[in-house]
Amino acid sequence: MSVWLPSAPCTPGACVEPAPAAAAVPRAVLRLAAVAVLVLAGIALSPLGGRIPAEWVRRWCRMIVRAIGVRVRLTGAAAPAGGLLLVANHVSWLDIPLLSAVRPARMLAKTEIRRWPVAGALAARGGALFIERDRLRALPETVARIAEALRAGAAVAAFPEGSTWCGRAHGRFHRAVFQAALDAGVPVQPVGLRYRQTGGGPSTAAAFVGEDTLLASLWRVARTRGMTAEVEIRPAILPGTHADRRSLARAAQPEASEPAWTHAVLVTT
Numbered sequence: 001m002s003v004w005l006p007s008a009p010c011t012p013g014a015c016v017e018p019a020p021a022a023a024a025v026p027r028a029v030l031r032l033a034a035v036a037v038l039v040l041a042g043i044a045l046s047p048l049g050g051r052i053p054a055e056w057v058r059r060w061c062r063m064i065v066r067a068i069g070v071r072v073r074l075t076g077a078a079a080p081a082g083g084l085l086l087v088a089n090h091v092s093w094l095d096i097p098l099l100s101a102v103r104p105a106r107m108l109a110k111t112e113i114r115r116w117p118v119a120g121a122l123a124a125r126g127g128a129l130f131i132e133r134d135r136l137r138a139l140p141e142t143v144a145r146i147a148e149a150l151r152a153g154a155a156v157a158a159f160p161e162g163s164t165w166c167g168r169a170h171g172r173f174h175r176a177v178f179q180a181a182l183d184a185g186v187p188v189q190p191v192g193l194r195y196r197q198t199g200g201g202p203s204t205a206a207a208f209v210g211e212d213t214l215l216a217s218l219w220r221v222a223r224t225r226g227m228t229a230e231v232e233i234r235p236a237i238l239p240g241t242h243a244d245r246r247s248l249a250r251a252a253q254p255e256a257s258e259p260a261w262t263h264a265v266l267v268t269t
Contacts, residue, residue: 008163008171011210015166019205019224020197023069028222034067035218049127057104061097065229068221070094070195070206072101076233079103083150083186084236085177087252088193090159091167092206093217095193098231102191105155108146108177129156139176146180156180160249166207167194173253178245188237190252198226 023031042060045052062072079086079102086105088095096107106127113123113130124130129145132138149156160173181188197203205224208217221227242248 008161008165008169008209010164010166010169010207012207012212012216013210015168015209016204016207016212016220019203019220019227021225022223023225025223027069028219031068031222032218035064038064038067054104058101061101061104064097065094065101068094068218069224069227070221071228072098072231073228074101074231074233077235079155079189079233080187080236083153083184084155085146085150085181085186085188086155086157086191087160087173087177087188088157088191089170089254090161090164091193091195092164092208092221093214094195094206094221094229095159096157098193098229099157099191102231102233103155103189105157106149108156108158127154143176143180143183146177147183150180150184150186160252164207164209166204166209168202168204170254173249175245175249178248178252181239182242182245182248185239187239188248188252190234190237190254192230192232192234192254194230196228196230198228203227 038060065072084103084105086099086103088099099105099107106129107123109123109128109130111130111132113128129142129149131142146156146158158177160175160177161171162174163171165171178188195203195206197205203224205227206217206221206229208214237248237251242251
């Protein structure tokens with residue numbers, strides 16, 4: 001078992017609860033069609049790369065989440081420019097566009113995603129850094145590649161838990177990816193993600209855990225009414241404030257699965 005290959009105890013049967021109110025099937029189909037159109041548009045424009053304004057990318061990411069029926073609430077200060085390691089807890093495939101809505105970044109992704117239809121092509125064209133999670137000997141090379149991208153001024157986004165959790169429980173942040181930030185001398189930007197139902201209660205409908213399939217998760221989210229994705233941009237951790245990756249990972253780790261939301265609201269869509 002590799003440090004890149006942790007597992008969570010969360011499963012669809014034990015953790016994922018049906019939404020209290022479901023959208024009609026025709027509406028869910030329209031939501032999925034809208035997402036497909038937006039993703040295909042992203043693939044078509046991806047060869048333009050860095051020539052696409054960052055604000056357009058952020059809006060496109062928020063549009064994907066909104067198209068499937070999930071409202072987006074961002075709180076906190078904007079992420080800094082320059083080389084930056086974005087880290088967040090991991091609940092759902094929705095976390096990927098939500099992190100890119102904070103700041104467009106090169107995603108750290110498992111090699112299996114490269115083989116996914118449509119999403120794999122989009123990730124590759126978007127500059128994803130693919131990792132072989134079952135090869136421990138590949139770890140130093142992967143950390144070096146991440147550090148190189150950070151030194152070049154790129155933002156790299158990672159989910160240090162290494163696995164998705166249901167949102168009510170969470171895993172610990174593994175240390176390896178934080179070594180790249182230390183080597184490159186760049187800030188770490190922690191981001192907290194959670195999903196709520198109308199009325200303020202937590203929702204696990206967005207969770208993509210265990211043996212869940214992507215199609216099943218897409219359909220479940222599209223059928224869910226009144227879900228909000230809350231994105232808390234916490235204060236950036238500046239270079240030089242932590243001597244080793246263990247303490248840096250601990251500082252970036254969310255304190256609880258239900259973090260306090262104390263910052264001013266930036267955007268609601």
